[in-house]
Amino acid sequence: MKDYIIIGAGQAGLAIAYYLNKQNANYLIVDANSETGAPWLKRWDSLKLFTPSEFNHLPGMKFPHKKGHYANKYEVADYLKAYVKEYNIPIEFDQKITYLKKENKVFTLKSDVKEFTAKNVIIATGPFHKPFTPKCHTKISKDIIQIHSEHYKSPNQLQEGATLVVGAGDSGVQILSEISDLDKPVYFSGNTNIMSIPQEFLGKTLWWWFSKIGFLTAHKYSWIGKKLSKGGQPVIGTDVKTLFKKKNVTCVGRTLDANEETITFEKQEINDIKNIVWATGFKPNFNWIDGIELDDDYYPKNYRGVSDNIEGLYFLGLPWLYTRGSATLGGVKKDAKYLNKYILNKVQ
Numbered sequence: 001m002k003d004y005i006i007i008g009a010g011q012a013g014l015a016i017a018y019y020l021n022k023q024n025a026n027y028l029i030v031d032a033n034s035e036t037g038a039p040w041l042k043r044w045d046s047l048k049l050f051t052p053s054e055f056n057h058l059p060g061m062k063f064p065h066k067k068g069h070y071a072n073k074y075e076v077a078d079y080l081k082a083y084v085k086e087y088n089i090p091i092e093f094d095q096k097i098t099y100l101k102k103e104n105k106v107f108t109l110k111s112d113v114k115e116f117t118a119k120n121v122i123i124a125t126g127p128f129h130k131p132f133t134p135k136c137h138t139k140i141s142k143d144i145i146q147i148h149s150e151h152y153k154s155p156n157q158l159q160e161g162a163t164l165v166v167g168a169g170d171s172g173v174q175i176l177s178e179i180s181d182l183d184k185p186v187y188f189s190g191n192t193n194i195m196s197i198p199q200e201f202l203g204k205t206l207w208w209w210f211s212k213i214g215f216l217t218a219h220k221y222s223w224i225g226k227k228l229s230k231g232g233q234p235v236i237g238t239d240v241k242t243l244f245k246k247k248n249v250t251c252v253g254r255t256l257d258a259n260e261e262t263i264t265f266e267k268q269e270i271n272d273i274k275n276i277v278w279a280t281g282f283k284p285n286f287n288w289i290d291g292i293e294l295d296d297d298y299y300p301k302n303y304r305g306v307s308d309n310i311e312g313l314y315f316l317g318l319p320w321l322y323t324r325g326s327a328t329l330g331g332v333k334k335d336a337k338y339l340n341k342y343i344l345n346k347v348q
């Protein structure tokens with residue numbers, strides 16, 4: 001039996017492993033994927049970080065690129081791999097945990113092939129679980145290619161003809177920008193009245209400004225943190241106004257319904273769409289944890305990662321676990337450090 005099992009070998013899992021390593025703890029990471037960095041490598045090919053290198057450090061090891069560089073997904077995956085090597089972090093891959101239950105002070109975890117036991121469990125399974133696609137997608141003709149942003153890699157996946165991109169978040173506008181650069185007709189469905197912020201301003205990176213004005217340290221229990229965490233996120237680094245005005249981009253409002261080739265939007269009906277990229281986000285999934293209490297947004301009830309109702313169960317890497325930075329490369333270490341201190345105090 002392990003003292004600690006961490007579920008998830010992404011940045012959150014690795015950050016808490018760093019601190020557990022320091023105490024020579026008896027721990028293991030289990031992960032559903034077969035390599036470190038897999039969630040990054042599965043994202044679209046042209047992905048660039050919105051955080052510059054100097055804001056991407058995990059505890060103990062600098063992100064190995066020059067200040068002001070916006071790394072691509074391969075560079076992030078390489079960094080995570082190097083991190084595992086540097087700290088000799090024990091990981092069992094290809095173990096998707098589908099069962100977690102605490103009985104008689106012991107957690108039992110089960111994957112398809114193996115059973116594990118532990119005194120404590122840290123859930124670091126990421127902020128994004130089940131891709132969400134509006135219900136009407138099932139009514140759309142099979143001749144139209146539909147891809148969720150989770151599986152979008154590049155325009156090579158698309159067939160000839162017009163493409164619809166749905167969703168006004170960072171993913172949606174970045175994918176729209178990439179596809180519209182090919183000079184093919186693109187429809188955009190979603191809110192066009194979104195705020196976008198440039199990556200640099202007056203010679204400093206946006207993240208530098210964020211750190212100066214306290215945006216990265218405001219926690220969700222403070223007045224300002226409550227406002228920020230409940231408000232919509234601005235798009236970072238894509239000039240949406242210029243994008244929406246491109247001559248091959250047509251903005252059609254929200255997607256309302258569909259019937260075979262015809263898709264109905266707020267502003268019009270369209271029937272020449274050949275591809276759809278749904279950048280419509282994700283829903284959390286913690287239903288596989290026996291006895292877990294969830295909040296109104298379906299995230300586990302916790303305070304700074306400590307489960308409200310199951311002793312010995314912890315969480316890291318959730319959006320706004322404590323601050324805006326909680327689900328970012330550079331921000332997760334603060335939460336991991338807090339959790340480690342909490343765990344240490346409990347053990348002593």
Ligand SMILES: Cc1cc2nc3c(=O)[nH]c(=O)nc-3n(C[C@H](O)[C@H](O)[C@H](O)COP(=O)(O)OP(=O)(O)OC[C@H]3O[C@@H](n4cnc5c(N)ncnc54)[C@H](O)[C@@H]3O)c2cc1C
Nearest residue numbers: 008010011012031032049050051096097125126317328329
């Ligand atoms: C498009 C995009 C761009 C982003 N850009 C940035 C950026 O510029 N800068 C930044 O700091 N952050 C960025 N982020 C946010 C964040 O850094 C990433 O989402 C990051 O991958 C989250 O790390 P994590 O360790 O919490 O989760 P993940 O990286 O998702 O890792 C979770 C791990 O848990 C495993 N897992 C999940 N469920 C189970 C299970 N049941 N059993 C076993 N294993 C399981 C998965 O296999 C995975 O390896 C971006 C996110 C997205 C989607």
